[in-house]
Amino acid sequence: MSPSYILGITLVMSAVTLLSRALPFLLFDRGGEPPRWVRYLGAVLPPAIMALLIVYCLRNVRFTAGSHGIPELACIALAALLHLKKGNVLLSIFGATVVYMVLVQVVFV
Numbered sequence: 470m471s472p473s474y475i476l477g478i479t480l481v482m483s484a485v486t487l488l489s490r491a492l493p494f495l496l497f498d499r500g501g502e503p504p505r506w507v508r509y510l511g512a513v514l515p516p517a518i519m520a521l522l523i524v525y526c527l528r529n530v531r532f533t534a535g536s537h538g539i540p541e542l543a544c545i546a547l548a549a550l551l552h553l554k555k556g557n558v559l560l561s562i563f564g565a566t567v568v569y570m571v572l573v574q575v576v577f578v
Contacts, residue, residue, distance in 0.1 A: 540572035 497503045503511075523545060530538045548565035552558065 536577040540569055540577055543572065544569040 527541060530541050532538045544565040547568055548561045551564050552561040
């Protein structure tokens with residue numbers, strides 16, 4: 470790839486990133502409440518995305534072979550429990566990831 474091609478790609482991606490960050494402030498910064506549909510999406514999308522990520526993570530788990538999906542199901546339960554008890558998303562994700570890696574690398578070898 471030529472340097473001009475790389476520069477062009479970098480400039481386009483920079484512009485798209487800047488626009489995606491600034492557009493919500495340009496559209497909805499009128500001093501009032503955001504539109505009802507934006508509040509609805511803000512309430513509905515995070516749980517929907519988490520559910521989609523769970524399904525995506527479990528897509529290749531074979532419950533009839535190997536560890537029978539025990540590490541995956543245990544860590545999903547742990548992440549849910551941590552989130553319900555502490556209410557911290559980063560703690561839930563990090564804690565479940567660490568436990569999953571220990572289970573996969575040490576326990577279910």
